Amino acid sequence: MSPRVPTLKYSDDQLVRAWQAASILMDYPDEDLPGRLDLLGEVASSLPEKLGSSLVTTIEHLRNRSLVDVQGDYVETFDTRRRGCLFLTYFSNGETRKRGLALLRIKQVYTKAGLVLTDDQLPDHLCVVLEFAATTDLRAGLKIILDNRAGLELLRLHLADIDSPWLGALETVCRTLPALKGKDYEAVQRLAAEGPPDEEVGLEPYGAAALSATPGGMP
Incomplete structure (x- = not known):
């Protein structure tokens, strides 16, 4: 039986295109990326404006910079700062035993769907989750995303x-x-203030004011 997840306002086809494009754009920018930007631009233009326009913003930036500069920016953004972590379970579990269990649960979802990760892939990497949702099991992937919504935010x-x-x-x-509300909103506020559990140096507080621009209220 498929996981129980909320119905979204976009079609499955739109979700697949949006999530797969985002997965490619947020992965490490290798030598293949420049040759894929035109196709990604076509995907963005095929989506509703609210989804496509933000993809175009990323695409155009990557198009107008050298690959070496983009790679340097990527490492600085995602690999050297805890706040830029792309591993979703880190935010809610830190480097604790609970995170190990969370990773195992996600891996079991992949295994059930017939997806086998390589040794260098952790199952909670955002790009892996998005690719899984887009190409293998959209509902199961969506549940993983929603289970880790606070980290994503x-x-x-x-x-x-x-x-x-x-x-x-x-x-x-x-x-x-779906728009953030209730426990999800409270979880984001708590993590923004406290950071991941059991870390002596956690995330720098964002402040509640930054949460006013939640995804459900984005223009």
């Missing part, structure tokens, strides 16, 4: 705070999801 706030070119791609993902 903290990453969005971080990218907005540093005016990152990858913000557009992540905003597209967030705009496909």
Whole structure:
């Protein structure tokens, strides 16, 4: 039986295109990326404006910079700062045993769907989750995303705070999801203030004001 997840306002086909494009754009920019930008631009133009326009923002930035510069920016954004972590379970679990269990649960979902990860892939990497949702099991992938919604939102706030070119791609993902409310909103506030559990140096507080621009209320 498929996981029980909310019905989204976009069609499955639109979600697949949006999530797969975002997955490619937010992955490490290798030598193949420049040759894929035109196709990604076509995908963005085929989506509703609210989704496509933010993808275009990321695409155009990547198009107008050298690959070496983009690679350097990527490492600085995602690999050297805790707030830029692309591993979703880190935000809610830190480097604890609970995170190991969370990773195992996600891996079991992949295994059940017939997806086998390579040894260098962790199952909670945002690009892996988006690719799984787009190409293998949309509902199961959506449940993983929603189960880690607070981490996704903290990453969005971080990218907005540093005016990152990858913000557009992540905003597209967030705009496909239900508006934050209730426990999800409280979880984002708590993590923004406290950071991941059991870390002596956690995420720098974002402040409640930054949460006013939640995905459900994005223009």
